[in-house]
Amino acid sequence: MAKELKELTTREENYSQWYQDLVIKADLAENSAVRGCMVIKPYGYAIWEKMQRALDDMFKETGHVNAYFPLLIPKSFLSKEADHVEGFAKECAVVTHYRLKNAADGSGVIVDPAAKLEEELIIRPTSETIIWNTYRNWIQSYRDLPILINQWANVMRWEMRTRLFLRTSEFLWQEGHTAHATRQEAEEETIRMQGVYARFAEEYMAMPVVKGKKSESERFAGALDTYTIEAMMQDGKALQAGTSHFLGQNFGKAFDVTFIDKDGKTDYAWATSWGVSTRLIGALIMSHSDDNGLVLPPKLAPTQVVIVPIYRNAEQLAEIGNKAGSIIAELKAMGITVKYDDADNKKPGWKFAEYELKGIPVRLAIGGRDLENNTVEVMRRDKLEKETISSDNIASYVKNLLDDIQRNIYQKAHALRASRTISVDSYDEFKAKIEEGLFIMAHWDGTPETEERIKNETKATIRCIPIEGDKTTGRCMVTGQASACRALFARSY
Amino acid sequence: MAKELKELTTREENYSQWYQDLVIKADLAENSAVRGCMVIKPYGYAIWEKMQRALDDMFKETGHVNAYFPLLIPKSFLSKEADHVEGFAKECAVVTHYRLKNAADGSGVIVDPAAKLEEELIIRPTSETIIWNTYRNWIQSYRDLPILINQWANVMRWEMRTRLFLRTSEFLWQEGHTAHATRQEAEEETIRMQGVYARFAEEYMAMPVVKGKKSESERFAGALDTYTIEAMMQDGKALQAGTSHFLGQNFGKAFDVTFIDKDGKTDYAWATSWGVSTRLIGALIMSHSDDNGLVLPPKLAPTQVVIVPIYRNAEQLAEIGNKAGSIIAELKAMGITVKYDDADNKKPGWKFAEYELKGIPVRLAIGGRDLENNTVEVMRRDKLEKETISSDNIASYVKNLLDDIQRNIYQKAHALRASRTISVDSYDEFKAKIEEGLFIMAHWDGTPETEERIKNETKATIRCIPIEGDKTTGRCMVTGQASACRALFARSY
Numbered sequence: 001m002a003k004e005l006k007e008l009t010t011r012e013e014n015y016s017q018w019y020q021d022l023v024i025k026a027d028l029a030e031n032s033a034v035r036g037c038m039v040i041k042p043y044g045y046a047i048w049e050k051m052q053r054a055l056d057d058m059f060k061e062t063g064h065v066n067a068y069f070p071l072l073i074p075k076s077f078l079s080k081e082a083d084h085v086e087g088f089a090k091e092c093a094v095v096t097h098y099r100l101k102n103a104a105d106g107s108g109v110i111v112d113p114a115a116k117l118e119e120e121l122i123i124r125p126t127s128e129t130i131i132w133n134t135y136r137n138w139i140q141s142y143r144d145l146p147i148l149i150n151q152w153a154n155v156m157r158w159e160m161r162t163r164l165f166l167r168t169s170e171f172l173w174q175e176g177h178t179a180h181a182t183r184q185e186a187e188e189e190t191i192r193m194q195g196v197y198a199r200f201a202e203e204y205m206a207m208p209v210v211k212g213k214k215s216e217s218e219r220f221a222g223a224l225d226t227y228t229i230e231a232m233m234q235d236g237k238a239l240q241a242g243t244s245h246f247l248g249q250n251f252g253k254a255f256d257v258t259f260i261d262k263d264g265k266t267d268y269a270w271a272t273s274w275g276v277s278t279r280l281i282g283a284l285i286m287s288h289s290d291d292n293g294l295v296l297p298p299k300l301a302p303t304q305v306v307i308v309p310i311y312r313n314a315e316q317l318a319e320i321g322n323k324a325g326s327i328i329a330e331l332k333a334m335g336i337t338v339k340y341d342d343a344d345n346k347k348p349g350w351k352f353a354e355y356e357l358k359g360i361p362v363r364l365a366i367g368g369r370d371l372e373n374n375t376v377e378v379m380r381r382d383k384l385e386k387e388t389i390s391s392d393n394i395a396s397y398v399k400n401l402l403d404d405i406q407r408n409i410y411q412k413a414h415a416l417r418a419s420r421t422i423s424v425d426s427y428d429e430f431k432a433k434i435e436e437g438l439f440i441m442a443h444w445d446g447t448p449e450t451e452e453r454i455k456n457e458t459k460a461t462i463r464c465i466p467i468e469g470d471k472t473t474g475r476c477m478v479t480g481q482a483s484a485c486r487a488l489f490a491r492s493y
Numbered sequence: 494m495a496k497e498l499k500e501l502t503t504r505e506e507n508y509s510q511w512y513q514d515l516v517i518k519a520d521l522a523e524n525s526a527v528r529g530c531m532v533i534k535p536y537g538y539a540i541w542e543k544m545q546r547a548l549d550d551m552f553k554e555t556g557h558v559n560a561y562f563p564l565l566i567p568k569s570f571l572s573k574e575a576d577h578v579e580g581f582a583k584e585c586a587v588v589t590h591y592r593l594k595n596a597a598d599g600s601g602v603i604v605d606p607a608a609k610l611e612e613e614l615i616i617r618p619t620s621e622t623i624i625w626n627t628y629r630n631w632i633q634s635y636r637d638l639p640i641l642i643n644q645w646a647n648v649m650r651w652e653m654r655t656r657l658f659l660r661t662s663e664f665l666w667q668e669g670h671t672a673h674a675t676r677q678e679a680e681e682e683t684i685r686m687q688g689v690y691a692r693f694a695e696e697y698m699a700m701p702v703v704k705g706k707k708s709e710s711e712r713f714a715g716a717l718d719t720y721t722i723e724a725m726m727q728d729g730k731a732l733q734a735g736t737s738h739f740l741g742q743n744f745g746k747a748f749d750v751t752f753i754d755k756d757g758k759t760d761y762a763w764a765t766s767w768g769v770s771t772r773l774i775g776a777l778i779m780s781h782s783d784d785n786g787l788v789l790p791p792k793l794a795p796t797q798v799v800i801v802p803i804y805r806n807a808e809q810l811a812e813i814g815n816k817a818g819s820i821i822a823e824l825k826a827m828g829i830t831v832k833y834d835d836a837d838n839k840k841p842g843w844k845f846a847e848y849e850l851k852g853i854p855v856r857l858a859i860g861g862r863d864l865e866n867n868t869v870e871v872m873r874r875d876k877l878e879k880e881t882i883s884s885d886n887i888a889s890y891v892k893n894l895l896d897d898i899q900r901n902i903y904q905k906a907h908a909l910r911a912s913r914t915i916s917v918d919s920y921d922e923f924k925a926k927i928e929e930g931l932f933i934m935a936h937w938d939g940t941p942e943t944e945e946r947i948k949n950e951t952k953a954t955i956r957c958i959p960i961e962g963d964k965t966t967g968r969c970m971v972t973g974q975a976s977a978c979r980a981l982f983a984r985s986y
Contacts, residue, residue, distance in 0.1 A: 032627065033570075034614065037563035039627055042642065045560045067538045070530035071616070071647055071663050072586070075593065077526075079601040089593040089602045093565070095616070096589045096604065098651040100568065100582040108572040109582045111589065111613055120604055121527065123564070123588070123616075134525065134532055143838075149535060154564055154647065158591040170564050345636075 008357075010291045015235040019286060023164045026294050026357055028281065036162045036169030040278065043358065044165075046302035047281055048172065052152065054204050054299070055174065055276070058196050064148045064176060069130050071154075072121040077129035081254040084128065087221020091158040093123040093169075123156040128222065128247070128273055131177045132255040139179060139269055141260050146189070147179040155277075165282035166239075166493050173277035179269045181261060183248070186270035187225075190246040193274040194227040197242035205280065206297040206410035207231050207287045208417055209241060210439075210488055212464025217448045220273075224248040230463040230488065232417040233286040236437025238463045238490035241283050244274035282493070288382075288409045294359025295382050297409055298402040305331060305338040305398060306360045310348050310367035317342065320366045323391070327364070327376070330395035336402065356381060361405050362398055382409050423470075423486065427477045430489070434460045439490050441469075443483035445476035454478060460489045501850075503784045508728045512779060516657045519787050519850055521774065529655045529662030533771065536851065537658075539795035540774055541665065545645065547697050547792070548667065548769065551689050557641045557669060562623050564647075565614040570622035574747040577621065580714020584651040586616040586662075616649040621715065621740070621766055624670045625748040632672060632762055634753050639682070640672040648770075658775035659732075659986050666770035672762045674754060676741070679763035680718075683739040686767040687720040690735035698773065699790040699903035700724050700780045701910055702734060703932075703981055705957025710941045713766075717741040723956040723981065725910040726779040729930025731956045731983035734776050737767035775986070781875075781902045787852025788875050790902055791895040798824060798831040798891060799853045803841050803860035810835065813859045816884070820857070820869070823888035829895065849874060854898050855891055875902050916963075916979065920970045923982070927953045933982045934959075936967035938974035947971060953982045 008025065009017040023029055028044030031037075040048065056066070072095060078085045099115030102108075124130065131149075138144060156170045176193060180186040194211060201209045209229035219226040223245035231241045251257070252268030261267055288295040298304050307327065309320040324340050331338045339360075341351055348365065355363055365377040376394050379386045382405045389397055421439040424430050430442055444450055444462065455461050464487070471485045501518065502510040516522055521537030524530075533541065549559070565588060571578045592608035595601075617623065624642075631637060649663045669686060673679040687704060694702045702722035712719040716738035724734050744750070745761035754760050781788040791797050800820065802813040817833050824831045832853075834844055841858065848856055858870040869887050872879045875898045882890055914932040917923050923935055937943055937955065948954050957980070964978045 030627075032563045033567060033623065034563045034565050037565060039563065040561040042558040042560045046558065048561075049559065065535040065539065066542065067535045068533040068541075068665065070525045070527045070532065071649065072527050072530060074526060075602060075604075078593070085602060089595075091592060093588045093614070094590040094593065094604050095586045097587040099584060100571070100587065100615070102582075109568060109578060111568075111587050121586070122593070130526065134523075156564065172561065 008291055008293065011234060018291070019282075020164065022285060022289060022293065026359070028285075029164045031164065034169075036159050038162075038164050038168045038170070040172070043302065044281060047284070047296070047300055048278060050300045050302060051204070051280060052174075055196075055200055056150075056152075058200060059150050059174075059176065062192060062196060064150045064178075066151065067149045068151055068153070069127050069134065071124055073124050073127070073130045075120045075122055077133060078122060080129060081222045081250055083250075084222035084254075088125045088157070092125050093156050093158060095121040095123065124153070125155055125157045126273075126275070127151065127153070127155075127175055128177065128251055128271075129255070132251040132257055132271070135179055135269070136255050136257045139257055139259050142181045142262055145179055145181045145259060145269065146185065148176075148189075149178065150174055150176045163282075165278055165285070167279075171278045173275050175273060175275040178272045179252075179257070180272070181259065181267075181270070183270050186248075186272050187246050190225065190227055190244045190272045190274070193272070194229065194242070194244040197244065197274070197276060198229050200276075201229055201231065201241055202410065204297065204299045205284050205287065206299075206406055206413065207241070207283060208410065208414045210464060210466050211468065212466040212488060214243075214464055215448075215451055215462045215487065217451055218462060220245045222247060222250050224250070228464050230490075231283055231287065232413075232420065232439060232490075233283070233493065234416065235286075236420050236439070236490070238439065238488075238492040239279075239283045239286070240463070240492065241280060242274070242276040245272060247271035247273060287413050289359065292384065293357030295409060296359035296361060298361045298406050301359065301361050302337070303339045303358075303360050304336050304402060305362045305364060306355050307338065307340045307364045307366065308348055308351050308355075309340075309342050310365055312368060316368055316371070319371055323366060323371065327391075327394055331398060334395060334399050336395075336399065352379075356384075362401055364394075364398070380405055382412075425474070425477060430454075430460075430477055431458055434458050434489070434491065437491070439463075439488055441466075441486040442477050442489055443474040443485075444487050445479045445481035445483055450476060450478050454489070460491050462487045463490050463492060464488050501784060501786065504727060511784070512775075513657070515778060515782060515786065519852070521778075522657045524657065527662075529652050531655075531657050531661045531663070533665070536795065537774060540777070540789070540793055541771060543793045543795060544693075544697070544773060545667075548689075548693055549645075551693060552643050552667075552669070555685060555689060557643045557671075559644065560642045561644055561646070562620050562627065564617055566617050566620070566623045568613045568615055570626060571615060573622060574715045574743055576743070577715035577747075581618045581650070585618050586649050586651060588614040588616065617646070618648055618650045619766070619768070620644065620646070620648075620668055621670065621744055621764075622748070625744040625750055625764070628672055628762070629748050629750045632750055632752050635674045635755055638672055638674040638752060638762065639678065641669075641682075642671065643667055643669045656775075658771055658778070660772075664771050666768050668766060668768040671765045672745075672750070673765070674752065674760075674763070676763050679741075679765050680739050683718065683720055683737045683765045683767070686765070687722065687735070687737040690737065690767070690769060691722050693769075694722055694724065694734055695903065697790065697792045698777050698780065699792075699899055699906065700734070700776060701903065701907045703957060703959050704961065705959040705981060707736075707957055708941075708944055708955045708980065710944055711955060713738045715740060715743050717743070721957050723983075724776055724780065725906075725913065725932055725983075726776070726986065727909065728779075729913050729932070729983070731932065731981075731985040732772075732776045732779065733956070733985065734773060735767070735769040738765060740764035740766060779986075780906050782852065785877065786850030788902060789852035789854060791854045791899050794852065794854050795830070796832045796851075796853050797829050797895060798855045798857060799848050800831065800833045800857045800859065801841055801844050801848075802833075802835050803858055805861060809861055809864075812864055816859055816864065820884075820887055824891060827888060827892050829888075829892065845872075849877070855894055857887075857891075873898055875905075918967070918970060923947075923953075923970055924951055927951050927982070927984065931983070932956075934963065934979040935970050935982055936976035936978075937980050938969035938972045938976055943969060943971050947982070952984050954985060955980045956983050956985060957981050
């Protein structure tokens with residue numbers, strides 16, 4: 001029965017199907033009636049809330065405040081920054097009318113042709129344009145700078161092929177948009193926020209990331225530099241988990257945002273933008289989960305501990321309930337979220353399978369023998385290992401165990417990446433190895449043409465030029481031209 | 494200078510202009526480039542975040558979880574519930590295309606006619622339809638019920654005349670959507686959430702509200718009953734601050750959401766929905782603020798205490814800084830948010846005016862004499878009263894003062910409402926009194942026709958039939974027909 005409940009495709013069988021099964025069966029999200037748009041179900045949304053809270057605290061610690069800008073952007077705004085429009089105008093939802101009316105034949109409602117907008121409005125695919133149009137009125141002097149604003153919002157990019165969390169037409173995200181008086185300050189901000197994202201990924205998601213810069217062709221549309229964090233999924237593919245863009249004065253110029261500097265001279269403001277999205281939930285799932293279901297890092301698990309009573313009769317249940325009650329009180333006092341599941345219409349085996357599927361980090365089971373022996377059965381989800389532990393100090397045992405699980409899944413992911421990252425020098429070897437699902441460090445001549453050729457021939461892209469690591473020069477594996485350092489290549493989500 | 498900074502129209506002069514000035518000058522929000530859509534600035538958004546946190550906690554305490562449903566709704570969904578479409582189809586943003594392309598003449602981007610949607614999509618004005626379409630797949634048995642879901646989201650209703658926070662085309666809100674197995678349970682939920690809203694309004698916003706039911710013509714489109722909380726603004730007008738709808742089986746039937754009950758019979762699910770929005774920020778402003786600026790209740794003030802040093806030289810500033818530092822540490826330990834403003838490019842007088850404008854509940858000033866005398870100057874924003882207090886136990890003094898301010902502004906608002914609420918029995922008196930800006934309790938024959946006539950002739954509407962209070966029967970002041978109880982009439986926002 002427990003087996004049937006899950007019916008997950010294994011990762012070995014079909015990684016992509018495993019992912020899709022898991023998102024559905026663990027009740028995280030589902031497709032909606034609107035093509036490409038998902039419904040984020042309560043359990044998936046609870047993970048997002050944990051992510052939001054941690055990120056929001058980190059943004060505020062680094063001096064940012066939240067604000068909210070309009071959902072709709074006048075079409076003409078998109079055209080003001082030449083690269084930006086190329087990147088975003090192609091796939092967006094266009095509002096052309098503002099009213100419906102009853103159909104004359106009574107068949108329902110139709111668009112009222114009299115309510116056509118003079119200028120069409122676009123549902124934001126990202127908000128640089130509307131925000132910089134607003135900043136123009138907020139910035140006159142260097143004293144008005146920096147502006148350090150973040151927005152939590154929904155955005156829409158019309159996608160033809162969608163996958164829950166990883167690529168959907170509508171998604172939730174945060175977008176930071178900052179304005180600065182100097183180039184240096186803006187560049188520092190860009191790198192600071194890449195650092196915040198990396199810290200969040202590693203400390204909260206237990207997901208090791210490579211910090212780097214994007215190549216020119218992979219940059220954000222309108223950016224001078226895009227900094228990224230790239231994570232390896234269990235199939236060896238890369239997932240871009242967060243980006244931070246140095247936008248130079250492009251948006252300052254496009255929207256005429258000038259200020260008087262300390263010396264009384266007029267200059268354009270310098271810009272950054274940075275964002276992470278509900279895509280991170282997909283990354284979280286694919287980093288740690290297994291053929292039994294989700295494996296969640298304790299720091300982001302909506303419920304960290306579940307307690308299941310195993311009882312013969314009402315009297316025994318009451319006794320177990322007493323014992324569980326005091327454990328729950330101790331755990332809560334330590335800030336640990338805990339659920340007690342004494343539902344009587346499900347068997348313990350069903351519950352065990354269900355909580356494995358949901359990725360609850362620690363499961364405690366208490367039965368008759370545990371009452372006699374003053375013990376608790378403890379199961380850790382990451383290793384699926386059971387131990388019987390004395391009830392004395394069980395709470396601090398669990399607290400340490402949660403820390404250990406957080407560390408262990410990080411180390412496991414780190415070890416996987418280490419074992420699947422190689423350096424190659426020949427293009428033939430590259431073509432062979434990329435099939436195995438690896439991160440490959442290779443020399444490249446720095447041209448978009450060679451990058452494009454590699455992409456077309458191998459489906460691998462340059463994920464980033466890593467900031468740390470080997471900086472020795474070499475020769476491009478494809479053209480033999482000089483290369484300043486190795487880039488990280490991989491196939492990606 | 495301090496005077497110029499504010500330049501607020503007084504409430505007496507022009508209440509509506511005072512409100513608009515205040516929203517702009519206190520940096521809460523502004524109009525955007527998109528007609529009817531506002532930019533919520535960081536200070537305004539910080540108030541919204543405090544509101545969200547308190548409400549979200551209350552929703553979770555009452556068993557609700559959050560989720561997220563699509564922004565876009567297929568046009569045909571709106572038509573499925575007959576009353577609902579009448580209420581919402583008239584003013585909505587319609588997405589008809591999903592791509593832009595470069596204009597042939599190089600003039601910018603145009604809508605790509607090849608990318609026309611088969612069925613138009615509507616930006617959600619409210620989400621009953623898309624959510625109940627989703628619930629159909631979630632509900633099979635009474636065991637799947639209740640579903641107690643809330644969503645934090647943006648919504649859009651095309652408004653012709655907008656006012657910041659009070660009525661904007663896009664606004665932020667939360668919308669609860671619950672499904673139940675019985676009528677009774679759904680009705681209890683509806684009333685429970687009205688109670689949550691009333692408690693939030695009174696305990697957090699310090700805004701007394703009248704709890705009641707809407708008359709038939711003021712009900713939510715698709716509801717059998719709409720429960721409301723109505724607050725009195727300082728000009729005597731009513732503001733609907735939150736509504737909770739009992740939707741019966743209307744959406745269950747419209748979207749074919751059936752379940753098998755305990756007896757094995759099939760029935761349609763029962764629904765409720767309930768929401769409050771960024772409109773509450775407008776209500777908060779208009780409830781308490783004065784001609785010097787905002788007055789914020791301590792429980793929702795982003796910064797509760799500001800400390801301003803008044804110094805002659807750097808040495809004295811350092812001494813004051815030391816003293817302030819220990820006060821700040823004590824206040825923070827009590828969970829009080831405090832800001833220390835030692836900016837040297839603004840004079841104390843300017844800062845005082847600025848923090849009055851921003852409605853910081855308590856201002857502490859520390860000068861040379863305070864160092865000598867071991868004192869602090871304390872100003873409470875609600876009464877604009879200053880006292881000089883010994884530095885010993887200043888933190889607990891401030892804590893009590895914040896509680897006192899929270900109570901005082903509630904009582905002040907409550908007293909205002911009491912002084913401006915009357916009962917009248919003759920329609921002539923009603924017509925005269927309504928001009929004064931009052932809540933009027935009056936008998937009415939219960940028909941939409943009479944209600945409509947009163948509205949046309951006096952601009953007053955039935956805000957609600959209060960749940961508590963006088964339930965004696967009488968005669969309609971207009972038609973003389975029998976009336977079961979008095980309704981609350983007022984002009985409104």
